[in-house]
Amino acid sequence: MKKFNFHIKPIGLLDMLEFKKAVPKRRAVLQSGSLDPITAVYGVNRLAQSMHPKQQKAVVAGIIPRKDANTYILRAPKLAYFRAGQYVSVKLDIGGAAVSRPYTLAASPALALEGEYQITVKKAQDGFVSEYIIDNWQLGTDVTLSGPEGPFSYEPMRDEYEVVGLAGGSGITPFMAMANAILDGTENFRLTLLYGSRTKEDILYAEELEKICAATDKVKVIHVLSEEEAEGFEHGFIGADLIRKYAPEKYSLYVCGPRAMHDFLAGELAALGLDQKHIRREFVPAPASPVYFSEYAGDASKVFTLTLQILGETKQIPLRADEPVLTAIERAGIAAPSRCRSGECGWCRSRLTGGEVFIPASMDGRRFADHAAGYIHPCSTWALSDLELEIFPE
Ligand code: FES
Known part of the structure; x- marks a missing residue:
């Protein structure tokens, strides 16, 4: 076995003299320095702000109509880069209510x-927000957005090279960004x-998906129809059997779709025996109501x-028991911070x-310390009594 010999030199008199000689040199350097105050913003801060802006402005430059949906092309001289799968929070003023909604960035x-x-x-x-956008956004409409947010994106240090995506309805959007990016x-x-849809007609991005699959063998799409049987399509709901049928040996699993799909899949995914780190769920x-x-x-x-x-300042506003506390605040025209609206990101932390509140376990994304100190996420909290709340605007 190879031996290593380390020789540690003790600090001696000569070192002390060297150190002493350095003191006047350092003083001279300090005294010759600028007396200007330290700059408030460094180049690195400006770079961080441009990569993670709190707010961005864009304009509607194109509208692609789809069945019960529109794709909006938003343009601006400069927009923050993002990871495929992330979303932006769209800020709107609807009849005096300051509302926001998260929408996934669907292009590369x-x-x-x-x-x-x-x-x-x-x-x-x-x-009402999606209805408002579809009824009111036209070419040239000014749009206010947050910076890109969210952890639903591929991470090579954590994920397998093979990814199985489970999408339901408009939950296809993060996978469109991923497919385009691939x-x-x-x-x-x-x-x-x-990709689960009710019928062939309900498939969003059908043509785009076909083109991507024709152009690369790294993206494969299996359509699953729940209310129609057709040749070349799977029928029913996406579950463990269907995943086993198409999944490679080792893979990471990404899920994005409506709440009912996530609830149905909870038991199905347990049957697959996947490591938790290989399952990613979008928020x-x-x-619509806590009775869900x-x-x-x-x-x-x-x-x-x-x-x-x-x-x-103190304000009093009505608080309906059937909608999240955040919605009541927005309805009163108060611009409360928010991003994901699903209890996870912590932007609305208050x-x-x-008072007494209801926070469903599946939407309680609070940190342990916040839980203990009485903080809540109003986007995923419903009132059970009159409430007193302190909010922290951006
Ligand atoms: S908006 Fe994300 S936790 Fe409330």
Whole structure:
């Protein structure tokens, strides 16, 4: 075996003298330095701000109509780069209500470098916001967006080279970004996509998917129809058997779709015996009412009062028991911070100082310390009584 000999030299008198000689040199350097105050913004801060802006402005430069949905092409001289699978939060003023909704960026990140994003808004996806966008956005409409957000993106250090994507309905959008990014070389992995739709007519991006699959063997799409039987299509719901049929030996699994699909898949995925680190689920926004959750024991017909503390000011607003606390704040025209609207990102984090709330376990993304200190995420919290809340605007 090879031996290593280390020789550690003790600090001696000569070293001390050298050190002493260095002191006047250092003083001279310090005294010759500029007396200008330290700059408030460094180049690196500017770079970080441009990569992670809190707000971006864009204009609607194109509209692609689809069945019950529109894809909006948004342009600006400069837009932040993103990872395929991330989303932006769209900010809107609808009749005095300051609302926001997250929409996944559906085109390749490479297009962001040319000042283009694409989002697809499906009708009745979340009620009045998607309806408002479809009815009001036209060519030239100014749009306000957050920076790109969210962890639903491929990570080569964590994920297998083979990825199986499970998409339902408009949950196809992050996989469109991934497929486009694979096609143009921005991402390097193989994607097998099981895409569930009700009928052939309901398939979003049908032509685009076909073109991508024809252009690269790294993307494969299997359509699964729940309400129609057709040759060349799988029939039923995406479950463990179908995943086993198409999945390679080793893979990471990505899931994006409606809440009912996630709930159905919970048991199915357990049967696959995958390591948890190989299962990625996209956030699912809050349902229309808390009665969706079996553990809800409140009276959703009640209207309470919310007493808000904002930057030292106190406001009182009505608080419906059947909608998330964040919606009540927005309805009152107060611009509360938010991004994911599903309890996960923490942007809406607020301090509950009084009252009883319902937070479903499946939407409780709070850190342990926040939980213990009485903080809540109003986007995934429903009132069970009058509430007192402190919010922290951006
Ligand atoms: S908006 Fe993300 S946790 Fe509330």
